[in-house]
Amino acid sequence: MDKRGRSRWLALMVLVLGALTLAACGDDDDDGTDTAQQGQAQQFPAGSTMAEIQDRGELIIGVKFDVPPFGFKNPQTGDVEGFDVDLGKAIADELGVEARTIEAISDNRIPFLQDGTVDLILSTMTITEERDLEIDFSEPYFIARGRVLVPKDSDIGGTEDLGAGDRVCTALGSTYAETLKEQAPEAELRLVDDYSACLELLQTDAVDAVSTDDVILTGMIIQDDSLHMVGKPFTVEPYGVGIPEGDKQMKAFVDEVLATYKEDGRWDAAYQKWVGQYTGVEQGPPTMTLQEAIELAPLE
């Protein structure tokens, strides 16, 4: 290679290395975790997931980023917050670590748990037997009910009114994708990545209705009060924390934290802060057991 050729090759190599370095730099996570707290937290058996998380210094939870009031990004502060996030932080506090949130949409949350991208799922996830085959659940931490959201001037009064030609939106991978096929077999189902897309479609009249858990619909009404919920609740959706399959120690730990959370008033406080003040509905911590929840949604 002559001198010109060599310097061109060198320039190309520098460019490639520079690009790779930039890509690698982008992945660095901030190590801003509080190791000072670890001294006060429980000790866990070595080799258990909890001990690993403590060594790591942070608990990674998969939450929704666009579903107020359970998991959403506060537009002013940019922080992710909500009922799910508060419960996740309570679990992290028990471990003496910080909680880091990662967006987990209905479609990818179980894969994220299975491949270790997240330690727990707190993402308005309904307990079903089908999901229980893939992952483990905690005891139910919230009970939501399925309803339908339409603009205030719509004639649709519930799932019974959703017929041929009506377009209903829900999220890909949610239980409603199946349930709506049964409840409204003639309606046209529009599946999207996340509920914020459903809201956009409803507001631009690209769909006639959105159907999912009432608390998620409440979050949409908070953003747009020209919408309202109609129809009788047609499903019972017990939410559970997603835990990696087979990790009995982790499940026992999470269930313990959850039981305390329900008993000492933190559940009620979180409910009032995130849900109660908007819906005006009183609700107490769920008493349903995991087994009962699974029986509600058995495999076909």
Add this chain to the structure above:
Amino acid sequence: MSELWEVLTEHLPEFTSGFWVTVRLVAISFAIAIAVGTLIAGLRVQPIRWLRWVGGVYVEIFRNIPLLVLLVISFLGLRRAGVPISPWVAGTGSLGLYTAAYVAEALRSGVFAVGKGQIEASLSLGFTYPQTLRRIVLPQAFRTVIPALGSLVIAMIKNSAIVGVSVVALSDLLKQARIVQSQTFQADETFFWAAVGYLILTGSATLAFRYLERRFAIRR
């Protein structure tokens, strides 16, 4: 291995319906891309400067906006502005107009490959410039750029997956694969079959263009 086959056999209706939606999406978008692309290429070579400018602006806009952004603008943006555009129109329109910019550029290089002498001769025979383009220049230009058009079609087949994934929410092959995946939790197997579906499409396109090349291409 049996799991791999099971995913396909148990969900064949979803995969095939998605496959045909993708075919339809690509076919309509291709028609739009060729029609609009030819028009724009024609504008770009006009002797009148402002016509050339219009063509140039189109190409710059549609080459520099990512397809996903175009889909959001054309579907959500237009709907919010009051235009009741349907998902199919938004999807095929975006993919077609986007690809048209690339078709126009490919054709333009084909036009320049046609000798200037031919244009001069045609004009001196009394043909107008548009007639010259239509009857003499563009037919030859197309034949020169067949390989380039083949690449664009393959790119369009792959880009059609973006349409399905966007908020336009057409139930194309990738969308159906994601639905199957959310029910079976078997991502590897499901997306393997989706990839096979796309390979069938791009493979067919490659074969078709190879035939066209042999038959019609002018090599300069």
